[in-house]
Amino acid sequence: MNRLSSNWTIVLKIFIPVFWFMFFGALTLATFITNPVEVPQYTTSSFKTEMLIILITGTLFFLFTFVRLKRVDADDKYIYVSNYFKTYRYPVENIDKIVIYNHLILKVAHLYFTGNSSFGKKIFFIPFFVNLREFATK
Template identity: 35%
Template sequence: MYRLSSNATLFLKLFVPVFWTTILAALTIVAWFVRDNLFEGSLLTSFRYGTLFALVLAVISFLVLLWPLKRVETDGEKVYVSNYFRTAFYRWDQDVESFTETRFLFFRFATIRLNGVGSFGRKMRFLVDKSLLDNFKEELPGVLPHSEAT
């Protein structure tokens, strides 16, 4: 079994959003429920709305950028995709339409596009471990369909 996704996926998908949402939610609650006279009468209105804005922006960012990340493994015949709560498998030759790699800042992402809608949708994104993916490509050449790098 070959793992294609990075070990950092679990950290980015679960730990970072839970940790930062907890910290920002606690700060927002404190900002909204503290009495003004505790800060020598200074107005906390902009601070309160700023913390609320930061919390909402962070949650939306986590939902859009990190939550869709998947853990991906393969045996060369099937690709196993997991969101850490459930796992689905697809056949490389029948179910997978394309495999695309992209770079963003320090990270390398890949997208598996299916012929039809699967358990996690039609497109599944994951954080690539470069050495593991290169090792898989060397040992089983020709398995990845329409491999593109951008």
């Protein structure tokens, strides 16, 4: 079985969003429960509002970008798509096309299915180009 997605997928999908949310969530929570007498600069209403906006904006950014990434493996007959909690197997014939988009920092592959899959009609993954080229030539 060949891995078509990069090893960076788990880092970008799970580790970075979790650490980011824990840090900014704790910082935002601290601004709301801190005693204003001890630390007055962090308990102003404008600072609390800014921290809440940063937390919500960052969470939405991660939800709509990195959390959507999937791990993709393939062999001769099937393609395996995983969100690191569940793995689904689809016949290779169900793949309509694979399109690679060059975003600012990374290249993201969009895998389109002919019908619906458990993750929708298209999935996103960061390609591991060596194995992806080999899979595409088969």
